[in-house]
Amino acid sequence: QLRALSGVSEPPRGLVQEKMTDNAVFSQNKVLTIDTMNPNVKNVEYAVRGPIVQRAVQIEKELREGMKKPFTEVIKANIGDAHAMGQQPITFFRQVLALCSYPELLKDNMFPEDAKSRARRILQACGGSSLGAYSASQGIDCVRQDVARYIERRDGGVPCDPDNVYLTSGASDGIVTMLKLLVCGEGASKTGVMISIPQYPLYSAALAELGAVQVNYYLNEEKCWSMDLSELERSLAEARKHCNPKVLCIINPGNPTGQVQSRQCIEDVIRFAAKEHLFLMADEVYQDNVYAEGCQFHSFKKVLFELGPQYSNTVELVSFHSTSKCYMGECGFRGGYMEVINMDPEVKAQLIKLVSVRLCPAVPGQALMDMVVNSPQPGEPSYTTFMKERTATLSLLAEKAKLTEEMLNTVPGITCNPVQGAMYSFPNISLPQKAIKEAKALGQAPDMFYCMKMLEETGICLVPGSGFGQKDGTYHFRMTILPPTDKLKLLLAKVKEFHQKFTRQYS
Amino acid sequence: QLRALSGVSEPPRGLVQEKMTDNAVFSQNKVLTIDTMNPNVKNVEYAVRGPIVQRAVQIEKELREGMKKPFTEVIKANIGDAHAMGQQPITFFRQVLALCSYPELLKDNMFPEDAKSRARRILQACGGSSLGAYSASQGIDCVRQDVARYIERRDGGVPCDPDNVYLTSGASDGIVTMLKLLVCGEGASKTGVMISIPQYPLYSAALAELGAVQVNYYLNEEKCWSMDLSELERSLAEARKHCNPKVLCIINPGNPTGQVQSRQCIEDVIRFAAKEHLFLMADEVYQDNVYAEGCQFHSFKKVLFELGPQYSNTVELVSFHSTSKCYMGECGFRGGYMEVINMDPEVKAQLIKLVSVRLCPAVPGQALMDMVVNSPQPGEPSYTTFMKERTATLSLLAEKAKLTEEMLNTVPGITCNPVQGAMYSFPNISLPQKAIKEAKALGQAPDMFYCMKMLEETGICLVPGSGFGQKDGTYHFRMTILPPTDKLKLLLAKVKEFHQKFTRQYS
Incomplete structure (x- = not known):
């Protein structure tokens, strides 16, 4: 009865009638089954x-x-x-979000002036002064400007162009978008993406979905999960035998391994990427989460620029950040940004086109990202509580x-x-x-x-x-x-x- | 100097030195260029x-x-x-969002009790009572329950199981996720997806990105952009010559064409899908936007169930909704849901795995979706203003x-x-x-x-x-x-x- 409706690949009627109580056969009659679905999705693990x-x-x-x-x-x-x-949200962030959500509150005296002025600035940058309007696909202009200034402060003055900043729905979204741009080819020319082992499984999942080749390099557990140049070389040489390795991903500070890479290590990795013609993806969402004495967060971008123009003018790098980690922990808002360095202008146009298909990252997450990069300053009423x-x-x-x-x-x-x-x-x-x-x-x-x-x-x-x-x-x-x-x-x-x-x- | 750093495919040194001022050559030296990027992404148009x-x-x-x-x-x-x-947001929605963002406001007398009770209910369902916690990947349980009850009311009592409801980041996210599951194969067995022409270009963009075959069926402009059964048959027969058509997408009310399909038309489409073994995707984000006299929104699900069990037990259907359209217009929040009907349980498990890689849809958008499906009721303080x-x-x-x-x-x-x-x-x-x-x-x-x-x-x-x-x-x-x-x-x-x-x- 079920299959009698279909003219496509109808099995003998008797057989179907007989087996209608059999779930397996029932399932075979569906258009979408475990056997007919996208096998790349089936290969995903998380x-x-x-x-x-x-x-x-x-x-x-x-x-x-x-x-x-x-x-x-x-x-x-x-x-x-x-x-x-049980971690509590930062009061200032939530005040600004409430003000942006329901601007009537701007008339209320219960909110500090700096929260109000942040909210006004964000609302002015929104269509119809509403969080409910789509933003530019790359993200709200003034938020990207604030991100750029934040990166410049963080990196001791290394310049950042807001045009290189793209707001994202959490870091995962940015990482998947970049991999989508980078992955192509079949057989031996298929793109290989080098990821650390242990890795955060978003990477392996995204690579499985895109049908790319996952190229493993092992972190050195004996040396506190540091990256070894010789291991990178081994992994790359191995990969070149069967695919086209083009991308090197690093998570620093490390997930799941909790290490903080040294400046020397980052320098080695950048030189390696330059020598071996690899696109660098630096997942830096834990940049404020550094605890151990003697450890310090070094952004890939800062080290890249310190290595001089033969590196800073050539090595292609994208760095990811997020509202979900650090002291914010605001995972539910899916806020984030990525900064691209030395990206080909034609590819940038393709990236903007790609992100515009999904219209824009959620605007409340963009507003939250803005507060992270434009937090209360000394002298402002919320500064003491914020700090x-x-x-x-x-x-x-x-x-x-x-x-x-x-x-x-x-x-x-x-x-x-x-x-x-x-x-x-x-x-x-x-x-x-x-x-x-x-x-x-x-x-x-x-x-x-x-x-x-x-x-x-x-x-x-x-x-x-x-x-x-x-x-x-x-x-x-x-x-x-x-x-x-x-x-x-x-x-x-x-x-x-x-x-x-x-x-x-x-x- | 640039390429001297690379050991991969180094061109003769002299050549590079000579051409370093040439932008085209500079660009060729990059890892990611318009020529080396993912060609599927290049094919996307929006x-x-x-x-x-x-x-x-x-x-x-x-x-x-x-x-x-x-x-x-x-x-x-x-x-x-x-x-x-210039459309104004619904006051009640924004009050609840402000309360959820900054729960201190629950102590304030300026908010009506029904707004407060909605906010409390959502917060209780969030980890740590915070919008900043990740939700379940399928969406917050109580929101999915509210969606299910809304669908039941809308469809005159046709039952809806909250387990079939998936919250999404706007409808686009849901549509792309479903296409991801459905698209596979190469050459003549590559998945074909039937879309209306004119169409909303998210569909063509997603199909290009996934490398699926776009199968066009034309809406009848002379008959107010209605769907013709004969045109569906023509389109399908044509497609079967070179691909494996498995999916039929409908946008109703129509984008970009603004038509509202009749009940008869929807019935015809469902019978056609059943007969031809097609998976139905119904984009119903404009379900409240019906203006013309004599026109009425008929959900695909309701009509499916009215056609009786030989259809309602077999035809695979997914319907999409969103906070962005109707009377809400809250595009920036990227809220939405999809309901799947007759989906194979094994595929459902794969779908849950797939959405869990991206952790969860933005929680403020989920909260907003909840208010849409659980809006103020007669007798509640906000009802009059809301209506x-x-x-x-x-x-x-x-x-x-x-x-x-x-x-x-x-x-x-x-x-x-x-x-x-x-x-x-x-x-x-x-x-x-x-x-x-x-x-x-x-x-x-x-x-x-x-x-x-x-x-x-x-x-x-x-x-x-x-x-x-x-x-x-x-x-x-x-x-x-x-x-x-x-x-x-x-x-x-x-x-x-x-x-x-x-x-x-x-x-």
Whole structure:
């Protein structure tokens, strides 16, 4: 009956009638099935919101429904979602957003003058003075100007042209857009994109979707997840045998690995990119999240310009930033920008055309990005509160980074590099052979088996290292440092207890 | 010096030194050039923000700089951007958004209780009670539940499962996501997607980017841009010769053509899709924008269910909605949803995975979508004002739709179908042979030549019909009905004058 309606590829009638109760056959009759869908999409993996997180959501529901568990709540340390973990938004940002959303409030005396003047400036730049109008596809002009000035201040005066700034829906949007421009070709001439392993799985997911070749280079865990020039060379030489490597992606400070690359390292990478004719993509969304003593954030752009004109006039670089991380943690607003350096003018025109198809990034996110790059200054009424809130958030993160590293390193079989920056620890875990064997029998990555067991027994939700990539035979998990200190301590104690129990059980 | 840094494909040194001042060679040395970029992206076209709009922005700048023109302002009727054209946002929506952005305001007495209770409900559903937390990738649970109830009310009780609802960043995001899932194959088995001509160019742009086959079916201009079954059959039969047509897209009410399809037509389309085994994509973002007497919006879903179980249990349908159009006009928030019907459960899991890579749609846009589907009810304090504002906006649009049609039809050489719905007129314009010849000599589409001349001489910014597609030898432009009534009258008078002058000049 179902297929009788179709004239396309009708199977013998009897067969269909007979099997109508069979779900598989029913499904085969659909236009869109797992077998007919885009295979590139099927190849996409994204562990940060993968099966372990889906199970965590299910367990939360079971707890609500009164099901008995060896724990009373799920603690999610799987994703860098600061507000969900209790971090408070910056008051000034939210005041300006409220004023922009409902300009009647500009008449109210409850808001400080600097918040009002920021809101007026943004509204004046919006069509019809409304956040509800589309902006220019590249982003609101005055916001891009503010971003440019922010970058200049950050980089000690290196000039920034607002025309090189593109506002985005979070950094992910910018990264995918750039990869879309860069990826082409088939077979041996297919674009190869070098990404660190471990990596943030947006990269592998975007490459799978675009059908590009993922070229892995390994970070050096022994040297605190630094980048090795020799490893970059090995990876590139290997890739050139079967594809056309054109792009080198770096995440600094690192996700999931929490390292902060040294100035020397960044210089080496830029020289390497110039020598090997690679387009650089620098994911710098954690630029304010640097905790370890002696560590400092160096933007790729600043180092590029310090290397002199033979580099700064030639090396193609794009850098990404976002409202989601640092002291803001405003993930839900999907704000961000990217700055392109030395991009071919014809390609720029293509980039503007490409982003215009999606009209514009959400305007509230653009407004928020503006406040980040144009925050209260000394002498303005909101300055003191703003600085107090900003410093408190960053100090607390620094404290929790230290705490996490120290407590994890007290567990026999867990080795954790210093969390120099970003929001994650990525400890190495020793797994007993028996556990590895059992996981493999189940067709699971051993650290997925481990994390899933931990979730079921303790309610702690982490992401297995296999979701980010790691050297063969090594196992890790990624854990955010975001839970409130008390909960973080509890979480770390539970991890310790679980690891010891797990090790005993499988030894 | 530039290429000396690269070991990849270094040209002879002398040559490079010699040509370093030549921009073309400089550009060839870049990794990313117009020749090395993704050719699919190069093929993308998007007229709504294309060259004519870029020139309009330039002219605005020239006017600001004091350059003399035969007009004093640019009037943009190129894009459905209601707030930019002076439409006021709904007070209630903006109050709730302000409350959600800065929850301190919940303590204030200036907001009505229903606005506060909506804000509390949304905040309770957000991680950490903050719009700054990521939501579930499919969208906030309670918002999806509200969407489901709204759809049930709209469709006279046809059930809607919140699990079939996905929140999106505007409708464009949903459409592209669905096409991504559906498009695959190479050569003769490449997915074909049927789209109306004239079409909204997001569709052609997305298909170009995905490398799918665009299959054109023509709307019947003589019958007020209705869909003809025979034309669908012709188009499909033609397409089957060289690709695998799997998808049929409909925009109703129509963009750019402003028609509202009859119930009979929608029934025919559904039967056709069932018979021909096509996946239906219904772009229904203008569902409240119906002005003409005797016209009514019929959702594809409602008609599907009225056709009985042999259709409602089998035909795969996705419907898109948005906060950008109707009486809201909140384009900048990028809010939207899609509802999928009869989607294979395995594909649903793939869809959830795919959207989770981009984490979530912007949360303020989700909150706004919630207010649209959960607006003030009789008895609530904001109801009267809400209804007054909503009705005023829709009545004004209806008035302007009528005005536009009537005035355009007074111009000899311009024929305009009734603007039954949506926000656009798409009149047919007669162009003199001499003008067509001159345009072709310049390598321009004749209606692009016409619109560009109109822009330069009158400051009016329209989009040529060629940007949407049209029957060979016919010419059109798309004009929004959004400018304030006074400005719209002025605009229409100028169009009339220009068209007469243009016709004289080239006759």
